[in-house]
Amino acid sequence: MALPVVRACGGGCRERTRYHCREARYDYGGRFPSGCAKQTEEKLMAHRYQRGCLRKESRKNGMLWMLRYYAIRPADGKKVQRTLFVGYVVDFPTQSDAWAEADRLHLAEKINQPGRLGTASFAQIARHYADDELLRLANTTEYCYHHIIDGYLVPRWGSCYAVEIKPNEVERWLNSLSKEAKAKNGLEWPTLRKMRNVMNLIYAHAQRQGLIPEDLKYNPVRPAGLGGARCKCTSDYEALILIPEQTFTILNLVPTLERTLILLVAVTALRISEALGLQWRDIDYENSQINVRRRWIRGNIDKPKSKASKAPVAMAPLLAEWLRAWRNESMHSKPEDWIFASIKTNGRTPRVGNMLVADHLRPAAAKSGVFKNGVPKRFGFHNLRHSLSSFLITEKKADVRTVQDTLRHAKPDMTLGAYTKSPMKARIAAQQQVLDAIFDKSASTGAVQ
Known part of the structure; x- marks a missing residue:
């Protein structure tokens, strides 16, 4: 091992270097390099070949x-x-x-x-990202990203060098998968947008880890304004909104457990996974709130979706009475029992959300006249969240912040942009107000010619 020596650098100071004089002579033809130890080390590093x-x-x-x-x-x-x-x-x-x-x-x-730098294949950087990053995500997000990576990205791009994939190639591929291209099992644009975003996460991880060069040009899914692959982010889907009268009719068409669950989701905007994950000890009657501590999704217990989702949910006195009534009737009423326990598993697990929709919610909605234009492909408990937001904001003119906190969204633009839809009668009323203002003013200045 090289022994440290003391020598004077070109600047007059005396520094202890890591390299013996024989090593210096070998690299620099017998001459001591000028400069202090830090400069010497940089030059030695620059001239040496390393295998690692x-x-x-x-x-x-x-x-x-x-x-x-x-x-x-x-x-x-x-x-x-x-x-x-x-x-x-x-x-x-x-x-x-x-x-x-x-x-x-x-x-x-x-x-x-x-x-x-840059001979790593896309499959390598994708696998590196999956092993290092996905385990930090929520279970549902991890499952979704794994599905995108293993089902779409790696089969198409896995054998390609990551730095040789071009934005126009990714763009054409995304377009070919869309419903607009009439592809078999074509995907909606928001789904394709998510695939693009996952691909971008993979490239960002690879650049952080030194697997590919850091220059933005090597990322084919960089922002579209900087030359990256473009992808639409809109969809033709519009959530079906229920009015309170329709919700009331549905409640009268389902059994007690399902009735309590539908009412709970309709007035609190709980996600179905959060509602099914509730235990009786989560109900705080003293403070009139429901504590969201877990969710039941895909047969597993998982943590709440986000930090905002952990916020307590308000519980009005009438809703508290409904929950007390169901607890008195339920066979599983201990504090640690599930509120909506499965009979088939003798209360060991909660009920299953998609089965509740198929067996009770959709049939009841069809009987109550909700599906005027035919049964939609997408209808479930999540429509009740959209309905609550639309009713409070457009009908009751509730404060946006209050509705945002009720739905437990992190940002108000999600509440207004994605979850709120004004009914046609509200738009007609707004238009009539404009007409009244125009003709009231016209009446004071003269008749319209």
Whole structure:
């Protein structure tokens, strides 16, 4: 190992360098380099060829091979350790196999000539993102992103070099998957937009981890204004809005458990997964509120969707009476019991949301005359959230902030833009007000010619 020596730098100071004089003579033809130790180290790093070293690192999905190497950080000129992803131990059991893969990926060229970084395939950066990032997300989001990556992105782009994928190629591919292109099982534009966003997350992760160059031009799904692939974000779908009279009719057509559940969702705007995840101990009668601590989704207990979703939900006295009445009737009334417990599992799990929609909510809505233009493909408990927002804002002129907090949205534009729809009679009334104002003014100045 090189021994430190003390020498005078060109600036007159005395610094302790990491390199023995023989090492310096080898690299610089026997001459001591001028400058202090920091400058010497930078020059030595710049002239030396490094192969790096392989290390195994553990992830929840398995062991992987990482290539460690040193680089000079441009911000402050300090030498720092960097890593590059090589592959998984299950694919490359021995270190020799891993080195062969590193050579195939030209990683030695990458770490010695950073400008040549970029021979990683899209499948590699996608798998790296999935292993490092997806486990931090909510279960439903993780499931959705895995479906997009494994079902769409990797089958199409996996074998391509990540830096060679072009924006126009991604744009044409997204268009080919849309319903407008009459593709088999065509997708809605919001779904395609989500696929584009996941692809962007993958590229951003790869650039942070040094798998591909940091220049924005290597990201084909960068913002459209900067030349990235374009994708529509609108859909023809409009949520069906129920008026209070229709909700009342539906309540009279379903059994007690379903009636209580539908009323709870209709007046609190709880998501069906949150309502099914409620236990009796979550009902705070003293403070007139319902605490959202968990949700029941896809047969699993999960945390609430977001920070805003954890906010307590208001509970009016009449709603509290309905819940008390159901507790007195239910066979599962202990504090730790599910409020809407499944009879088939003897109360061990809550009911299943999509079965409640198919067996009770949709048939009752059809009988109550909600589906005037035929049964829509999309109708469920979520329509009750849209209906509550539309009724409070357009009919009762409620404060937007109050409605936002009721729906527990993080931003008001989601409440107004996506969840609120004005009924036709409200638009006619607004138009009539304009007509009245025009003709009242005309009457004072003379008749309209």
